[in-house]
Amino acid sequence: MKAILHRRQLLFAGGAAVLAGGIPARAHNGTVHVTIENLTFQPAQIEVRAGETIEWINKDRMPHTATVRDKWEVMIPPGQTATRQAEVGDTVDYYCRFHPNMTGRITIVG
Numbered sequence: 410m411k412a413i414l415h416r417r418q419l420l421f422a423g424g425a426a427v428l429a430g431g432i433p434a435r436a437h438n439g440t441v442h443v444t445i446e447n448l449t450f451q452p453a454q455i456e457v458r459a460g461e462t463i464e465w466i467n468k469d470r471m472p473h474t475a476t477v478r479d480k481w482e483v484m485i486p487p488g489q490t491a492t493r494q495a496e497v498g499d500t501v502d503y504y505c506r507f508h509p510n511m512t513g514r515i516t517i518v519g
């Protein structure tokens with residue numbers, strides 16, 4: 410059962426990425442999904458409101474993180490998901506501590 414749910418999440422995330430095109434992805438139903446695949450955050454830029462949830466979906470076979478230096482870090486194990494609730498003032502650039510070339514940006518919008 411858990412595997413089926415997870416697969417649905419991955420499919421949804423893929424669809425959202427296609428629809429988002431080149432513009433920053435907006436949250437849908439309170440959650441914005443960021444897929445990690447081939448050492449890339451997709452989409453790399455997202456816009457969320459404070460209180461909404463960011464969910465990272467790691468499709469790679471290695472762990473990744475979403476890290477903001479001296480601020481916060483989310484660990485995303487291989488094949489799993491992890492979340493963080495967006496906060497006021499949390500417009501940040503983040504990266505993966507294991508692969509510093511992996512970068513993303515979160516913009517908090519009104």
Ligand SMILES: [Cu+2]
Nearest residue numbers: 473505507508
């Ligand atoms: Cu990484």
